[in-house]
């Protein structure tokens with residue numbers, strides 16, 4: 001999940017019976033107004049679905065279960081698509097990121113605090 005208050009509803013299903021990389025499904029609740037706002041640019045779709053969901057949760061298995069969910073947000077900020085996302089989008093992602101990292105790894109949050117200053121709502 002992006003976080004407990006996420007605008008996007010995520011659901012990931014792993015299929016243990018397949019050989020090779022696990023397949024999984026990403027579900028998005030299109031009736032959610034947050035989705036309408038998040039998915040206005042192709043880079044934002046890529047940043048959330050491709051980077052956070054697919055690479056973060058799917059490939060690298062980041063998540064709440066092992067307190068690595070914040071690392072999926074790190075991937076988003078470090079990905080080239082981030083620079084094309086709108087300031088409002090980035091601010092909203094940073095709000096979710098901060099909520100997650102302060103619970104999972106507060107020390108890390110203070111280490112990368114500059115990142116939050118840089119991308120917080122402008």
Ligand SMILES: [Zn+2]
Nearest residue numbers: 001002003072
């Ligand atoms: Zn997530």
